Amino acid sequence: MNLFFSPLACSLASRIALYETQAPARFSQVDLKQKHVIGGGDFRAINAMGQVPALQLDDGTVITENTAVLQFIAAKAPEKNLAPVDTTARAQLQQWLGFIATELHKAVFVPLLDRQASDAVKEYARDKVANRLGVLEKHLSGREYLLEAFSIADAYLATILNWASATNVDLKQWPAVHAYHQRMLQRPTIARAVAEEFAMYREEQARQKA
Numbered sequence: 001m002n003l004f005f006s007p008l009a010c011s012l013a014s015r016i017a018l019y020e021t022q023a024p025a026r027f028s029q030v031d032l033k034q035k036h037v038i039g040g041g042d043f044r045a046i047n048a049m050g051q052v053p054a055l056q057l058d059d060g061t062v063i064t065e066n067t068a069v070l071q072f073i074a075a076k077a078p079e080k081n082l083a084p085v086d087t088t089a090r091a092q093l094q095q096w097l098g099f100i101a102t103e104l105h106k107a108v109f110v111p112l113l114d115r116q117a118s119d120a121v122k123e124y125a126r127d128k129v130a131n132r133l134g135v136l137e138k139h140l141s142g143r144e145y146l147l148e149a150f151s152i153a154d155a156y157l158a159t160i161l162n163w164a165s166a167t168n169v170d171l172k173q174w175p176a177v178h179a180y181h182q183r184m185l186q187r188p189t190i191a192r193a194v195a196e197e198f199a200m201y202r203e204e205q206a207r208q209k210a
């Protein structure tokens, strides 16, 4: 398997899931601005959307979209219990993956992070923060994880919450969300993935400035 990623982007969630499952995987860094794979290759030939994550299997099949990539990685290592199979728990997993992907990732954080988004777009996104994080605050109060145990939804949520400081979203306003994020950052697979990608992010920034 080969995970196409960009440092500290949403593809970090898939790296965390791969570390959790200990599946043998290669990691190919993508320059998202130029849409090329560092080391060579047009990334649009891998994913016509030009977006990470993209997971290329050994037979050449490419899986895209966070929710699909994460569920695929989890399904390859069922013994790690990263995605419950019980019908209700599975629906709840998909509920949270959908919430994170659409209500947080795309509706809130992408516009806030996008330097080209207009003030009106940013305001529209910022208006949604209190409601979305309020929903999470209520759910996470008294809970360790989104579901009964650590799952791919936690890998994804921890990844998205990493963007709060860069977008001036003060998680301390939602104490249970803040405590959850801090807890997730201490989980060894997440700590390792964040540390590795933070170093790559700094290198990427330096390259782009040079």
Ligand SMILES: N[C@@H](CCC(=O)N[C@@H](CS)C(=O)NCC(=O)O)C(=O)O
Binding pocket: 009, 010, 011, 032, 049, 050, 051, 052, 053, 064, 065, 066, 067, 101
């Ligand atoms: N719908 C995609 C969105 C993925 C996405 O937004 N990836 C971002 C990085 S976090 C990206 O590649 N952005 C570059 C672009 O959209 O051109 C998914 O859920 O996987």
